[in-house]
Amino acid sequence: MPAFNAASTIRETVSSALNQTYRNLEVIIVDDGSTDQTKGVAALLVQGDPRVRYVYKDNGGVASARNRGIAEAQGEFVATLDADDLWYPTKLERQLERFEQSRPETALVYAWCCWIDDHGTITGSAPPMRLEGSIFAQMCLGNVVISGSNALIRREALIAAGSFDESLRSRGGQGCEDWKLYLQIAERYAIAMVPEYLVGYRISPGSMSDDFKQMMQSRRLVEAEFVAAHPALALQFARGRTILARSLALRAIDRGQIRDAIELLTSQSRGRLTTGIATLAWLLGGLTRRSLRWMRRDNSSANNRFLPMRRSCHVAD
Numbered sequence: 001m002p003a004f005n006a007a008s009t010i011r012e013t014v015s016s017a018l019n020q021t022y023r024n025l026e027v028i029i030v031d032d033g034s035t036d037q038t039k040g041v042a043a044l045l046v047q048g049d050p051r052v053r054y055v056y057k058d059n060g061g062v063a064s065a066r067n068r069g070i071a072e073a074q075g076e077f078v079a080t081l082d083a084d085d086l087w088y089p090t091k092l093e094r095q096l097e098r099f100e101q102s103r104p105e106t107a108l109v110y111a112w113c114c115w116i117d118d119h120g121t122i123t124g125s126a127p128p129m130r131l132e133g134s135i136f137a138q139m140c141l142g143n144v145v146i147s148g149s150n151a152l153i154r155r156e157a158l159i160a161a162g163s164f165d166e167s168l169r170s171r172g173g174q175g176c177e178d179w180k181l182y183l184q185i186a187e188r189y190a191i192a193m194v195p196e197y198l199v200g201y202r203i204s205p206g207s208m209s210d211d212f213k214q215m216m217q218s219r220r221l222v223e224a225e226f227v228a229a230h231p232a233l234a235l236q237f238a239r240g241r242t243i244l245a246r247s248l249a250l251r252a253i254d255r256g257q258i259r260d261a262i263e264l265l266t267s268q269s270r271g272r273l274t275t276g277i278a279t280l281a282w283l284l285g286g287l288t289r290r291s292l293r294w295m296r297r298d299n300s301s302a303n304n305r306f307l308p309m310r311r312s313c314h315v316a317d
Contacts, residue, residue, distance in 0.1 A: 001029050002065030006083035007037040009202070012120070013083050014045050014052065016200075022092040027052045029083075030069045033059030038083075063164035063177040066148075070155075070163055078155050080178075085149035086116065086200035094194045095152040107157035107189030108182065110145045111198040118204055125197060132193055136186040140226065140233050141240035143179040147201040151182065161185045165222075173218035175211070180222045212248045212260050216267070219244055 001017070003010055010029070017027050029042045031054065042054045057068055066080050077096070081087065095109040102109070115124040126146045131138050138144065145151050161184035164177045185191070223237045245264045252261035 001027060001081045001083055002032055002062050003029055003034060003038050003083040004032040005034045005036045005038060007041050009084040010038060010041055013081065013085060016086040017081060018049055018051065019089050020092045021090050022096060025051060026074060028069045028072050029054045030065040031056045032065040061166065061169040061174055063166040063169065067163045067166065070158065076155055077152055078158055079152045081149045084202045088198040091198040092152065094196060094198065098192050098194050102192040103190060105190045106192045108151050108153045108185050109192045109194060110150050111194040111196055113146045113150060113199040113201045114197050116200040116202050130193065130195060133190050135191050137233060137236060139183050139186045140236040142243055143182060145182050147199055148178040149201060150199045157185060157189055161188065168218055168221060171221055173214065173221040175215045176218035176222045183226060212252060212264055215248060216245065
């Protein structure tokens, strides 16, 4: 669990890991140079459960913190969990069951993600993807795993794939470290999934994914490496870049950042009138669909929280 100035959320996040129905686990908190009360909160968590360990390191970014945790981990399987996200209690149990049901070359199992806000209220969910097996080509479009708090990975496969790329931060492209790692795993191994919403992915203003320019730069850096090795998939990667730009543009509009939204969209259609018109039509349709979803959510489950007693995000549609 990489943690940087996470004192306000880490207690709830660690609790969601310790309350897993699968009990044979260790929780390694890697404090990435926090300047708030993260260390004090972590100390109480360590005292409260022998399965919790605390490691401090100088600030080096989320990839270096995750890699430090992987180096410290002792289990056959590794799961990363960001210090503000939440796990549904059966998350690890269901993923381990899926490993047992899958072929031996399966290296990663993912589930579905809900979006949650600062209060833990569910604000939406990722599309229920059912991609399994050899899905490297599909992964080139985008990160089907969605969140760095989702995947359960065989440790030996994770190490063989190269762990998280710490250089993206120094190259001004922090943000797609998890997607790059999952691509490297998908190149070599099979992927499996659990068709249930088991992860609460917190979307907060100021998060790494809110730095739209950095996210696009991160995508380009990762894409360039894989296109060089797989030139036949260049078009697939380009399509995925457009999908990411549109997704970030919708989020920018939600935040009232209209200029950022326009820049994201025009960067993908510059000099191509047909593509620009198609992008505008898609954006208008997407905004309409999003407005309808928000109206339905406000009318039916405005207080729905990602908690064990509320199963609306857990049960597959």
